[in-house]
Amino acid sequence: MTALDADPSDEGPAYFTAVHRPLPEHAPLTVRVPRRLGDAWTAFHARRHLNQLEQHLNRLGWETARRHDCSPPLLRLFSEAAPHIGEHVAAVRGSKGWSYWTSTGSHLGDCNAPEDAAHALTTRLGPWLVAALTAKPFGD
Numbered sequence: 554m555t556a557l558d559a560d561p562s563d564e565g566p567a568y569f570t571a572v573h574r575p576l577p578e579h580a581p582l583t584v585r586v587p588r589r590l591g592d593a594w595t596a597f598h599a600r601r602h603l604n605q606l607e608q609h610l611n612r613l614g615w616e617t618a619r620r621h622d623c624s625p626p627l628l629r630l631f632s633e634a635a636p637h638i639g640e641h642v643a644a645v646r647g648s649k650g651w652s653y654w655t656s657t658g659s660h661l662g663d664c665n666a667p668e669d670a671a672h673a674l675t676t677r678l679g680p681w682l683v684a685a686l687t688a689k690p691f692g693d
Contacts, residue, residue: 595646596626602644602651602664603628609671627656630674635685640678642670 600621607617607628620627620641631639641656644664651664659677661670 596621596624598646598651599626599644602653602667603642605664606642606644606653606667606670609668610674613671613675615671615675630678632678632682635682638678638681638685640674642674 600619603619603621603626607619610617610628610630614632616631616633616636618629618631620629625643625645627641627643629639629641631637642661643654643656644651645654653661653664653667653670655661655674655677661673663669
């Protein structure tokens with residue numbers, strides 16, 4: 554008997570259920586990424602989250618520079634009035650999802666709320682910026 558002449562009832566429903574397992578309704582649908590694409594896929598998501606944060610920071614008046622050639626990709630935040638004062642931010646995937654972290658190791662918030670992370674950065678860098686712009690020269 555050739556493969557075309559095979560009787561499909563020979564292996565029946567047992568074969569079908571062993572090969573095709575239905576997903577439970579509560580299980581999220583995930584796309585498995587091949588291992589060779591894992592780092593690129595993670596970097597893609599990190600850049601996407603950093604771009605969302607960049608939009609919120611620009612609305613608040615901050616200047617940003619993308620450092621996507623780094624690993625992990627970074628976003629540099631600074632003020633045009635004092636470009637020497639700033640911070641680097643990374644989007645990192647953890648066990649509870651994606652979150653923003655500063656270069657000093659401070660957690661800014663989840664990537665689901667980039668506006669909260671932008672306000673946290675403004676709160677942290679604001680006093681430093683005010684001090685730098687209102688400081689008197691050393692000789693005076």
